[in-house]
Amino acid sequence: MDQYDYSDVQRVSVGSGLENELCAIMYTDEYKELISIFVGLLQQNEVSERAFAVTTAVIENAAALYTAWNYRFEIGTALFQDQDRWEKELDWLDEFTLNNPKNYQIWSYRQAVISQQQKPQFVRDLPILDLMIEDDTKNYHVWSYRKWSVQFFKDWSHELDFVNKYIDRDVYNNSAWTHRAFYLQNIDPTEHESIFDAEISYCFEKISMAPQNVSPWNYLRFIYGSFKNNEFDARLVEFASSFIGTVLEVGTDSNSVAPHVRSSFALELLADIYAKRDSNKAKIAYQALADTWDPIRKHYWNLRIKQL
Amino acid sequence: MTIKSTARAAKKISYLRTNVLGRKREPVEREVEVETEEEVMELTTSNTELVTETLVEREKLIDDCLYLYDTAPEKLNHLQKDFHKIFLEYWLNNPLPSGFKSLDASQPWLFYWIGNAFKTLNPNWLNTDQQNRIIDKLWYISPEGGPFSGGKHQLPHLAANYASINSIALCHDINNSIELNKNAIYGWLVSLKTPDGAFLTTRPVGERDVRGVYTALSISSLLGIMDSNLTQNVTNFLISCQSYEGGFGGCPNDEAHGGYTFCAVASLALLNALDKINIEALLSWCSSRQSKEEKGLNGRSNKLVDGCYSFWVGGTAAILEAYGYGVCIDKDALKQYILKCCQTEKSPGLRDKPGTQADFYHTNYVLAGLSICEHSFSAKGSSPLDLIAIPRVEAPEVEAINPIYGITVQDVHNFATRHNESFQLPNLSMKV
Numbered sequence: 151m152d153q154y155d156y157s158d159v160q161r162v163s164v165g166s167g168l169e170n171e172l173c174a175i176m177y178t179d180e181y182k183e184l185i186s187i188f189v190g191l192l193q194q195n196e197v198s199e200r201a202f203a204v205t206t207a208v209i210e211n212a213a214a215l216y217t218a219w220n221y222r223f224e225i226g227t228a229l230f231q232d233q234d235r236w237e238k239e240l241d242w243l244d245e246f247t248l249n250n251p252k253n254y255q256i257w258s259y260r261q262a263v264i265s266q267q268q269k270p271q272f273v274r275d276l277p278i279l280d281l282m283i284e285d286d287t288k289n290y291h292v293w294s295y296r297k298w299s300v301q302f303f304k305d306w307s308h309e310l311d312f313v314n315k316y317i318d319r320d321v322y323n324n325s326a327w328t329h330r331a332f333y334l335q336n337i338d339p340t341e342h343e344s345i346f347d348a349e350i351s352y353c354f355e356k357i358s359m360a361p362q363n364v365s366p367w368n369y370l371r372f373i374y375g376s377f378k379n380n381e382f383d384a385r386l387v388e389f390a391s392s393f394i395g396t397v398l399e400v401g402t403d404s405n406s407v408a409p410h411v412r413s414s415f416a417l418e419l420l421a422d423i424y425a426k427r428d429s430n431k432a433k434i435a436y437q438a439l440a441d442t443w444d445p446i447r448k449h450y451w452n453l454r455i456k457q458l
Numbered sequence: 459m460t461i462k463s464t465a466r467a468a469k470k471i472s473y474l475r476t477n478v479l480g481r482k483r484e485p486v487e488r489e490v491e492v493e494t495e496e497e498v499m500e501l502t503t504s505n506t507e508l509v510t511e512t513l514v515e516r517e518k519l520i521d522d523c524l525y526l527y528d529t530a531p532e533k534l535n536h537l538q539k540d541f542h543k544i545f546l547e548y549w550l551n552n553p554l555p556s557g558f559k560s561l562d563a564s565q566p567w568l569f570y571w572i573g574n575a576f577k578t579l580n581p582n583w584l585n586t587d588q589q590n591r592i593i594d595k596l597w598y599i600s601p602e603g604g605p606f607s608g609g610k611h612q613l614p615h616l617a618a619n620y621a622s623i624n625s626i627a628l629c630h631d632i633n634n635s636i637e638l639n640k641n642a643i644y645g646w647l648v649s650l651k652t653p654d655g656a657f658l659t660t661r662p663v664g665e666r667d668v669r670g671v672y673t674a675l676s677i678s679s680l681l682g683i684m685d686s687n688l689t690q691n692v693t694n695f696l697i698s699c700q701s702y703e704g705g706f707g708g709c710p711n712d713e714a715h716g717g718y719t720f721c722a723v724a725s726l727a728l729l730n731a732l733d734k735i736n737i738e739a740l741l742s743w744c745s746s747r748q749s750k751e752e753k754g755l756n757g758r759s760n761k762l763v764d765g766c767y768s769f770w771v772g773g774t775a776a777i778l779e780a781y782g783y784g785v786c787i788d789k790d791a792l793k794q795y796i797l798k799c800c801q802t803e804k805s806p807g808l809r810d811k812p813g814t815q816a817d818f819y820h821t822n823y824v825l826a827g828l829s830i831c832e833h834s835f836s837a838k839g840s841s842p843l844d845l846i847a848i849p850r851v852e853a854p855e856v857e858a859i860n861p862i863y864g865i866t867v868q869d870v871h872n873f874a875t876r877h878n879e880s881f882q883l884p885n886l887s888m889k890v
Contacts, residue, residue, distance in 0.1 A: 162611065166598050172591040173568045174553040181559055189611040214563045216660055217612040223663050254665060262663045287511070288761065294712050322512035324759040328713040331702055335711075360508040364746065364759045372702035418742075446753070446788050450745035453784045 154200035272303035361413035545806035563608035566621035589629035620673035655691030667708035672721035682878035704743030716757030754795035768827020776861035780835035
C-alpha cells in the first residue's frame with residue numbers, strides 16, 4: 151500500500167454510532183483507517199492497482215473478510231490483461247495460504263484464479279498442497295481442494311503415491327483413506343479385477359498392523375461395495391474372523407474364557423454379513439458388541455438386533 | 459485398578475518417548491505387555507502395536523478425560539448455569555478486544571452464539587433491552603432487513619443470513635416490530651442457486667457445499683419461502699455428498715464430517731427426503747463418532763472428540779430419532795463428557811476439550827448438545843417448524859432445542875408464527 155496515494159479517497163467511517171452497541175469490536179486505529187479506505191474505494195467500485203493493494207492489506211489483517219476477496223477478484227479480472235499477473239497472484243496466495251491454513255475463503259478464491267488462467271498447470275498446484283498436508287495431515291479444506299484440482303486438470307497420476315505416503319506415515323489418517331477411495335473412481339473398468347485384488351491385499355496388510363483402526367475397515371467395505379456389489383466373499387469372512395477369537399462360539403457367557411477380540415470393527419463387519427445369512431450368529435455378534443466390545447454404541451447395536 | 463494403571467503408565471511412557479524426542483513422524487512399533495484376561499476385555503487402540511501421530515494425540519486426551527472423570531468435584535455433576543451466565547452476560551455488556559477483528563465478517567454469529575447459549579440456559583435471561591440491541595445492530599449492518607451481511611459495508615453471505623435470522627428468532631419479545639425483506643431474501647437465494655442443486659455462499663466467489671444448502675433451506679423454510687426454485691435438484695446434490703463411511707462430506711467425494719453431515723441431514727429433513735439416503739450407514743457412522751473412554755463425540759473417523767460435535771453429530775442423531783429411525787448415540791455418556799470435560803470450576807463458559815479455553819462457539823454448541831442429551835425428539839405428523847421435544851431426564855438443565863434449526867423449539871415456533879405465512883394457516887403447515 152505504501153507505494154500508492156490514498157489522500158483523495160473519501161473515507162467511510164466504521165463506527166456504528168449506536169448507543170450501547172452490542173458486541174462492538176474495539177478496532178485498532180490502524181485497522182479503522184485501513185477499512186475506511188477499503189470501504190471508500192469499494193463504494194466507488196474503483197478498479198485500480200491501489201485498490202488491489204488495499205485488498206491485500208485488508209485480507210492480511212482479517213482473512214475471513216469475504217467482501218475483500220470478492221472485490222479483489224473483480225479488480226483482478228478487470229485489470230489483469232497479462233497472464234503473468236495471475237501467476238503472481240498464485241505466488242501471493244501460496245504464501246498467504248501457508249500462514250492461514252484454516253481459512254475458508256482461500257480455496258474458492260484459488261479455484262476462481264485458476265479458472266481465469268489460460269494455461270493453468272496442475273504441477274503449479276502440487277507443492278503448496280503437499281506442504282499444507284505435510285504440516286496438517288487431516289486439513290479438510292486442502293484434501294477437498296485437491297480433489298477439485300485433480301478433476302479440474304484431469305490428472306490422476308500423482309494421487310496414489312500421495313495417499314500411500316500419508317497412509318505410511320499414519321495408518322489412522324482417515325482423510326488419506328478417503329482420498330484413496332476417490333482415486334479409485336478413475337480406474338479403467340478393464341482393470342477392476344486386478345485392482346480389487348491389490349486393494350484387498352493392501353487393506354489386509356494395513357489392518358494386520360493395527361486391527362482396531364476403523365479407516366481401512368470402512369475402506370474395505372467401500373471396495374466390496376464398488377467392485378463386488380457388496381457381495382462379501384469367504385476370503386473376507388475368513389480374514390475378519392481371525393480378529394474376533396472365539397466370540398461367536400462363547401457368545402456373551404461370562405463364565406467362559408475371554409474370547410480375545412482384537413478388533414471390534416472386524417466383529418461389526420461379520421455381524422453385518424451374518425445379518426443377511428445367519429441371524430443367530432449376527433445376534434450373538436451384535437450382543438457381544440453391545441455388552442463388551444463396543445458398549446458405548448449399545449443403542450445402535452440394539453437397533454440392529456431389532457431389525458434381524 | 460492396578461491393571462488399568464499399568465496400562466496407563468505404559469501409555470504415558472510411549473507418549474513421552476514419542477513426544478520428548480520431537481514431533482512424531484514415523485510410526486513406531488511398541489511393546490505390548492502380556493495381556494491379562496481383564497485387559498483383553500478392554501478393547502482399545504492401545505492394544506495394538508503401532509504408534510502414530512493419531513494415537514499419540516488420542517491417548518493424551520484419553521488420559522486427560524479419565525483424570526477428570528476420576529477427580530471432578532461433585533458440583534460438576536450439574537451444569538453450573540449461573541457461572542456460565544457470567545461469561546455470556548459479560549460479552550453481552552462489554553465490547554470485544556481488537557483481536558476479534560478475525561470475526562469482523564461473522565458478526566451475526568456472535569449474536570447467535572451468545573444469545574442462543576443464553577436462552578438455552580434460561581429462556582427469560584435475554585431481556586428486552588438485549589433483544590433490542592441485537593435487532594439494532596443487525597439493522598445497522600443490513601438496513602434493508604435482508605439479505606444480511608457479516609458486517610457493515612459487506613456483501614450478503616449465506617452464513618451471515620442464517621446467523622441473522624436465528625438471532626432475530628431469539629428476540630421474541632419484540633417480534634411484532636420486526637419487518638423482514640422476504641422478497642429481497644428470496645431473490646438473492648435464487649441468485650445463489652447452482653444448476654447441480656447446491657448454493658454459493660456468496661457471489662461471485664463463494665464456497666459451494668452442503669453448508670450453503672443447509673443455511674439456504676433453514677432460512678427459507680423459517681420464512682415460508684422455500685419453493686421449487688430453491689429445492690430443485692438439491693436432494694440429488696445431497697445424496698452425492700454421502701460418503702462410503704455413511705456420513706456426509708462438504709462436496710461429493712469429500713470425507714464424512716460431523717458438521718457437513720448435520721447440514722446434509724437437517725436439509726434432507728426439511729426436504730422430506732431422509733428416505734432417499736443410506737440411513738443404515740448413516741446411523742452406524744453417527745454412533746461410531748462416540749468413544750467409550752472420552753464419552754464425547756468426534757467429527758470424523760480417527761479424529762479427537764470435540765464438544766461442538768455434541769450438537770453437530772448429536773443434532774444429526776436427534777433428527778434421525780425424530781423421524782423414527784431410533785436413537786443411535788449414548789446420550790447419558792455424552793452428558794457426562796459435557797458436564798465433566800467441557801465445563802470447569804475455574805472459568806465460566808463451555809469448551810471443546812480438556813486443555814482448551816471456553817469460547818462463544820463451543821459454549822453455544824455444547825449447550826445445544828446438552829439439550830439433545832436431555833430430550834427425546836419426535837416429528838410425527840408435525841412440520842419441522844413444530845418438532846416435538848420431550849424431556850427424558852427429570853428436571854432438564856437446559857431448554858429444548860429444535861435440532862433442525864439449532865435454536866429452541868419455542869423460538870422456532872414463535873418466529874414461524876410471526877414471519878411464516880403458511881405456518882400461520884391451520885392445517886397448512888409447511889409441506890414440501
